Amino acid sequence: MSFTLEHKDPGSSARAGLFQTAHGPVHTPIFMPVGTVASVKGVHQRELREEVDPDIILGNTYHLYLRPGMDILEAAGGLHAFMGWDRAILTDSGGYQVYSLSANRKIKEEGVKFKSHIDGSYHVFTPERVMELQRSIGADIIMAFDECTPYPCDYKYAERSMHMTHRWLDRCLEHLEKVPPKYGYGQSFFPIVQGSTYKDLRERSAEYIASKGAVGNAIGGLSVGEPAEEMYAMAGAVCAILPEDKPRYLMGVGTPANILENIALGVDMFDCVMPTRNARNGMLFTSEGTINIKNKKWEADFSPLDPEGRTFVDREYTRAYLRHLFAANEYLGKQIATLHNLGFYLQLVREARQKIAEGTFAAWKDKMVRQMDKRL
Amino acid sequence: MSFTLEHKDPGSSARAGLFQTAHGPVHTPIFMPVGTVASVKGVHQRELREEVDPDIILGNTYHLYLRPGMDILEAAGGLHAFMGWDRAILTDSGGYQVYSLSANRKIKEEGVKFKSHIDGSYHVFTPERVMELQRSIGADIIMAFDECTPYPCDYKYAERSMHMTHRWLDRCLEHLEKVPPKYGYGQSFFPIVQGSTYKDLRERSAEYIASKGAVGNAIGGLSVGEPAEEMYAMAGAVCAILPEDKPRYLMGVGTPANILENIALGVDMFDCVMPTRNARNGMLFTSEGTINIKNKKWEADFSPLDPEGRTFVDREYTRAYLRHLFAANEYLGKQIATLHNLGFYLQLVREARQKIAEGTFAAWKDKMVRQMDKRL
Numbered sequence: 001m002s003f004t005l006e007h008k009d010p011g012s013s014a015r016a017g018l019f020q021t022a023h024g025p026v027h028t029p030i031f032m033p034v035g036t037v038a039s040v041k042g043v044h045q046r047e048l049r050e051e052v053d054p055d056i057i058l059g060n061t062y063h064l065y066l067r068p069g070m071d072i073l074e075a076a077g078g079l080h081a082f083m084g085w086d087r088a089i090l091t092d093s094g095g096y097q098v099y100s101l102s103a104n105r106k107i108k109e110e111g112v113k114f115k116s117h118i119d120g121s122y123h124v125f126t127p128e129r130v131m132e133l134q135r136s137i138g139a140d141i142i143m144a145f146d147e148c149t150p151y152p153c154d155y156k157y158a159e160r161s162m163h164m165t166h167r168w169l170d171r172c173l174e175h176l177e178k179v180p181p182k183y184g185y186g187q188s189f190f191p192i193v194q195g196s197t198y199k200d201l202r203e204r205s206a207e208y209i210a211s212k213g214a215v216g217n218a219i220g221g222l223s224v225g226e227p228a229e230e231m232y233a234m235a236g237a238v239c240a241i242l243p244e245d246k247p248r249y250l251m252g253v254g255t256p257a258n259i260l261e262n263i264a265l266g267v268d269m270f271d272c273v274m275p276t277r278n279a280r281n282g283m284l285f286t287s288e289g290t291i292n293i294k295n296k297k298w299e300a301d302f303s304p305l306d307p308e309g310r311t312f313v314d315r316e317y318t319r320a321y322l323r324h325l326f327a328a329n330e331y332l333g334k335q336i337a338t339l340h341n342l343g344f345y346l347q348l349v350r351e352a353r354q355k356i357a358e359g360t361f362a363a364w365k366d367k368m369v370r371q372m373d374k375r376l
Numbered sequence: 377m378s379f380t381l382e383h384k385d386p387g388s389s390a391r392a393g394l395f396q397t398a399h400g401p402v403h404t405p406i407f408m409p410v411g412t413v414a415s416v417k418g419v420h421q422r423e424l425r426e427e428v429d430p431d432i433i434l435g436n437t438y439h440l441y442l443r444p445g446m447d448i449l450e451a452a453g454g455l456h457a458f459m460g461w462d463r464a465i466l467t468d469s470g471g472y473q474v475y476s477l478s479a480n481r482k483i484k485e486e487g488v489k490f491k492s493h494i495d496g497s498y499h500v501f502t503p504e505r506v507m508e509l510q511r512s513i514g515a516d517i518i519m520a521f522d523e524c525t526p527y528p529c530d531y532k533y534a535e536r537s538m539h540m541t542h543r544w545l546d547r548c549l550e551h552l553e554k555v556p557p558k559y560g561y562g563q564s565f566f567p568i569v570q571g572s573t574y575k576d577l578r579e580r581s582a583e584y585i586a587s588k589g590a591v592g593n594a595i596g597g598l599s600v601g602e603p604a605e606e607m608y609a610m611a612g613a614v615c616a617i618l619p620e621d622k623p624r625y626l627m628g629v630g631t632p633a634n635i636l637e638n639i640a641l642g643v644d645m646f647d648c649v650m651p652t653r654n655a656r657n658g659m660l661f662t663s664e665g666t667i668n669i670k671n672k673k674w675e676a677d678f679s680p681l682d683p684e685g686r687t688f689v690d691r692e693y694t695r696a697y698l699r700h701l702f703a704a705n706e707y708l709g710k711q712i713a714t715l716h717n718l719g720f721y722l723q724l725v726r727e728a729r730q731k732i733a734e735g736t737f738a739a740w741k742d743k744m745v746r747q748m749d750k751r752l
Contacts, residue, residue, distance in 0.1 A: 039701060039708045046688055068675075068700040075676050076696065084692050299444075300451050312422055316460050320452065324444040325415060331707055332415045 001188045001215055003247050009355075011362030013239060013266035016353045019216070019247050021088040021140035022185030023080060026055040028247055028268035029352050031259065031345045032090060034276060037063040038083040041276055042335040043342070045084050051311040052342040056088035056140070058271045061133050062097035065123075066116055070136040078138025078183050090271070091139035093130050095192070095220065096252065099148035107147060109164060127171035135182045143218060143251075144169045146192040151225040158196035165194045166208050173212065190249060192220040193238050197230045206241035217242045218249040219267070223258070232261055239266035256285055256348055257369045263352050264365055275345045279337035282326045285344045289374030291319075293337065298323040305336070311343035377564045377591055379623050385731075387738030389615060389642035392729045395592070395623050397464040397516035398561035399456060402431040404623055404644035405728050407635065407721045408466060410652060413439040414459040417652055418711040419718070421460050427687040428718040432464035432516070434647045437509050438473035441499075442492055446512040454514025454559050466647070467515035469506050471568070471596065472628065475524040483523060485540060503547035511558045519594060519627075520545045522568040527601040534572035541570045542584050549588065566625060568596040569614050573606045582617035592645075593618045594625040599634070599648070608637055615642035632661055632724055633745045639728050640741055651721045655713035658702045661720045665750030667695075669713065674699040681712070687719035 007016040019026040033040045033048065035057045040048055048054070059079055068082070076082035079089055098105050098112045105114035111126030125133075127145040134142035146165040149158050169191045176189055191209045195201030209217055219238050222231045235250055242248050249269035250262050259270050275285060284291040286306050291298070301319040309315070313336045325333030348368075355361040383392040395402040409416045409424065411433045416424055424430070435455055444458070452458035455465055474481050474488045481490035487502030501509075503521040510518035522541040525534050545567045552565055567585045571577030585593055595614050598607045611626055618624050625645035626638050635646050651661060660667040662682050667674070677695040685691070689712045701709030724744075731737040 037700075037704045037706060038697070039704075039706045042707050042711070044689075044708065044711065046692060063704075067704045068696075072676060072696065072700070076678055076694075081678075082694075082697060082700075084694075084697065300448060302452055302457075313420075316422060318452075318458075318460075320444075320448065321414070321458060321460065324413075324448070324458075328413045328415075328439075328443045330413060330415045331418050331710070332420065334707070335418070335420065335711070 001186050003216065003245065005245055007357045009264075009361040010359050012264040012365070014263045014352070014356050014361045014365075015266060015268065016356040017247060017268060021056070021188065023086060023088040023140050024055060026088055027353060029259075029263045029349045029356075030055060030269050031349045032056050032058040032269065032271040033342050033345075034058050034060075034271055034273050035083070035085075036060045037067055038079060040338075040342070041280070042331070042338045047339060048085075048342070049087070051339060052346050054087070054342075054346050056090055057085065059089055059091045059137065059139060060094070060097060061091045061130060061137065062094035064091070064137055065094070065133050066118055070133060073138075074136050078136075080138060088140040090141035091134050091137050091143065092251070093134065093143040093145040094125050095143075095146040096148045098125060099150070109167075111145075127168040128175045131172050131175045131179075135179065135187070138183045139187060140185075141188045141190060141216065144172045144189070144191045146194055146220055148221050148224065149194065149196045151197065153196040155198055155201075158194075158198055158201055162194045162201055162205050165192065166205070169209070169212070188215045190214055190216045190218045192218045192251070193242070194221045195234075196221060197226050197234060199233065199237050202234050202237050203241060206238040210242050214246070216247040216249060218251055220251045222250065223252040223254050223272070228258060228261070231258070232265060235262050235267060236265045256345065256372045259345075259348065260352060260365045260369055264362065270349075275341035276338050279341040280334045282333070282337065284337055285341050285372070286376070287344075287368070288371055289376045290372075291376045293319065293322050294326050295323070305340055306344070309340060309343055310347050311339050313339045314343065377562050379592065379621065381621055383733045385640075385737040386735050388640040388741070390639045390728070390732045390737045390741075391642060391644065392732040393623060393644060397432070397564065399462060399464040399516050400431060402464055403729060405635075405639045405725045405732075406431060406645050407725045408432050408434040408645065408647040409718050409721075410434050410436075410647055410649050411459070411461075412436045413443055414455060416714075416718070417656070418707070418714045423715060424461075424718070425463070427715060428722050430463070430718075430722050432466055433461065435465055435467045435513065435515060436470070436473060437467045437506060437513065438470035440467070440513055441470070441509050442494055446509060449514075450512050454512075456514060464516040466517040467510050467513050467519065468627070469510070469519040469521040470501050471519075471522040472524045474501060475526070485543075487521075503544040504551045507548050507551045507555075511555065511563070514559045515563060516561075517564045517566060517592065520548045520565070520567045522570055522596055524597045524600065525570060525572045527573065529572040531574055531577075534570075534574055534577055538570045538577055538581050541568065542581070545585070545588070564591045566590060566592045566594045568594045568627070569618070570597045571610075572597060573602050573610060575609065575613050578610050578613050579617060582614045586618055590622065592623040592625060594627055595643070596627045598626065599628040599630050604634060604637070607634070608641060611638050611643060612641045632721065632748045635721075635724065636728060636741045636745055639725075640738065646725075651717035652714050655717040656710045658709070658713065660713055661717050661748070662752070663720070663744065664747055665752045666748075667752045669695065669698050670702050671699070681716055682720070685716060685719055686723050687715050689715045690719065
């Protein structure tokens with residue numbers, strides 16, 4: 001569990017690094033495909049490994065807690081064994097899902113009481129409980145329990161919430177000090193910076209988080225509806241404070257352009273449902289721009305899905321065929337689009353890493369951001 | 377386009393053969409996975425080829441006519457190119473789908489007028505039109521346009537319908553004589569025996585169909601609700617009349633036991649949605665019996681899905697994991713179950729072929745039928 005900073009881009013704050021986990025190395029910058037409930041929707045683990053090839057994927061504590069539940073995950077020997085994924089896994093803490101439940105949860109100092117979206121049953125997450133859940137899941141990187149504030153959020157609420165997130169962080173750390181590794185390997189704990197879109201709060205939070213000396217640090221509470229410029233301003237302010245020699249994880253971000261811009265600000269790790277969720281709605285990301293494959297214009301386009309793409313779906317299927325699958329509501333369409341988009345996201349961060357190593361990231365990033373914005 | 381009878385089982389009427397098509401050899405007995413609308417639901421073409429490994433798959437003319445439509449298929453150069461499948465394809469004639477529409481179609485001597493299940497628009501299928509559709513699709517084996525009678529069916533209706541199916545057959549043949557191959561390769565035309573569950577009608581129909589000297593012959597109108605014993609009685613009576621040196625295709629059949637019993641009667645080719653549709657409902661076929669993977673009993677069963685299975689899903693996933701995917705309504709569960717079931721069906725017919733070659737089919741069939749009937 002150590003981070004090595006390998007390259008720094010001369011034209012931006014972008015960095016390339018290597019984070020070692022018990023389940024292999026994570027090369028940064030990295031995008032983590034989201035496997036909410038022990039599955040990246042519509043993708044076989046073998047395809048994910050061989051075609052998309054991420055060093056790490058993400059699981060959601062809230063969803064895994066409800067299904068399959070901790071008894072089953074413990075009996076299996078943790079999430080890696082349960083789902084058959086032997087590379088690294090990061091789990092979120094449930095803070096974001098609890099935030100999404102809005103009307104169906106109550107946040108107090110002790111923790112959060114919420115209603116299951118599945119059967120309406122009541123459950124309580126506290127910092128200590130969430131650490132135990134993440135120990136049972138056995139992810140390589142586990143996250144602090146935090147409150148993710150909505151956007152917009154009034155200053156007073158954001159400040160109070162930030163302080164509670166800090167107190168929850170201390171409770172997480174205290175709890176983790178008392179417990180040994182569950183499955184014979186260490187788990188890296190990342191605290192989370194909050195503070196909504198207020199620069200002074202973000203800076204105070206980043207200083208508090210940095211003071212904990214964790215092996216990696218995260219930025220939460222962004223990509224919740226604020227303009228991209230505010231997101232970049234907050235990420236930039238926080239990256240300037242978080243230690244340079246530790247990986248920085250911006251939670252829940254984002255579009256391909258968002259990812260490149262935040263890499264330029266010094267962020268190393270990303271996750272987002274966008275490539276997978278948008279794929280299921282027929283939206284493809286490519287280096288030339290986005291494609292809505294449902295459009296009639298692709299009906300008789302028998303060219304490969306993406307001549308630049310690296311996965312087998314890019315070569316083996318045509319746009320016309322994929323368009324047909326969406327028109328006929330065939331699930332294979334979602335499978336193909338998902339593999340394409342994940343392949344594109346991972347290729348993008350691999351290329352970013354390459355450009356950082358070559359010292360040419362900044363100019364490349366500007367060109368890519370312009371291109372990827374187009375609608376094809 | 378020729379059939380070679382390679383082996384005959386001494387203990388039954390089972391045979392092993394080889395049917396040559398423009399898209400490669402079809403080793404019989406064979407089960408054809410159903411790719412209704414240019415996709416075997418939830419399965420990538422590459423997986424189908426490499427894991428399930430069928431020599432031939434089936435497409436549905438009715439569905440392909442509605443989506444993507446003949447213009448697109450012709451522009452693509454036929455279904456093989458459109459969907460990226462370079463092995464053999466068989467298309468049905470739409471007779472069965474028209475039968476399924478029941479209230480939404482009108483059958484006359486000229487043909488069938490029906491209402492699309494998608495947008496309620498009206499369409500007409502005649503024998504000549506259906507031949508043209510199958511030429512545009514470009515399947516290697518194309519089927520006569522027939523009326524599939526329901527079960528039960530009164531004798532008078534069955535007899536009248538059979539004669540109309542025979543007249544439609546003649547119209548198909550007359551039409552095909554006039555037209556050249558569309559994509560530079562020949563298509564094999566199979567006529568269809570009808571006659572409901574009446575032995576004398578089935579025999580008269582088989583004699584009429586046999587008299588046409590087609591390269592292969594089919595048995596339709598079974599597996600529509602009649603008891604298995606009636607199905608076997610009809611298939612047996614028909615196989616005794618259809619020429620021995622031509623492949624026999626029993627349409628829409630069936631369970632693994634149905635398939636083995638009909639192989640014993642002299643049937644060579646099968647198709648059915650059962651392995652794929654039941655998979656999507658959580659039912660797995662194995663050599664030891666069937667599994668309802670949704671049952672709680674599999675919740676903590678961390679053994680491989682099917683230690684005897686030949687596809688990667690059998691080795692790489694556990695029963696507990698698959699049970700979880702179904703419980704959480706994750707589509708990957710359907711993908712896994714589908715690959716497993718298709719792998720099982722194809723392995724079953726390959727093993728049947730092997731046993732026929734060895735002359736030990738009959739005893740093996742009896743043992744397998746007993747085993748596969750169990751519920752695990």
